[in-house]
Amino acid sequence: MLNLKQDHSTLVVLSxxxxxxxxxxxxxxxxxxxxxGHFQLTPSGMYPLLTKLxxxxxxxxxxxxxxxxxxxxxxxxRKRKWYTLSAKGHKQLARHIEAHRQMQALIDxxxxxxxxxxxxxx
Numbered sequence: 248m249l250n251l252k253q254d255h256s257t258l259v260v261l262s263x264x265x266x267x268x269x270x271x272x273x274x275x276x277x278x279x280x281x282x283x284g285h286f287q288l289t290p291s292g293m294y295p296l297l298t299k300l301x302x303x304x305x306x307x308x309x310x311x312x313x314x315x316x317x318x319x320x321x322x323x324x325r326k327r328k329w330y331t332l333s334a335k336g337h338k339q340l341a342r343h344i345e346a347h348r349q350m351q352a353l354i355d356x357x358x359x360x361x362x363x364x365x366x367x368x369x
Contacts, residue, residue: 305336
């Protein structure tokens with residue numbers, strides 16, 4: 248398992264939300280699934296990040312009441328907070344993706360010097 252840095256966590260969470268609205272637990276499961284378990288965001292990392300993204304206007308939120316299967320129809324359920332990528336969030340995601348691609352291209356120059364006219368390591 249790899250730990251994500253803050254910028255990477257933001258990119259990953261915004262990317263998951265680009266697929267559609269989701270809630271915290273489902274976001275963390277999607278991250279783990281897509282990365283084949285290599286990336287994981289724990290609740291202690293996920294929820295402060297989602298709060299930050301909400302304060303920045305990158306995501307909007309709504310609440311849903313969830314009841315357990317077979318629960319009393321008159322009983323109150325628990326609340327689930329849904330996160331949706333805002334228009335500002337879509338723009339920020341595009342900027343994060345572009346910055347990632349530029350950084351990857353720069354690193355590739357050093358990792359694969361033979362492909363870019365550099366000397367082959369001996």
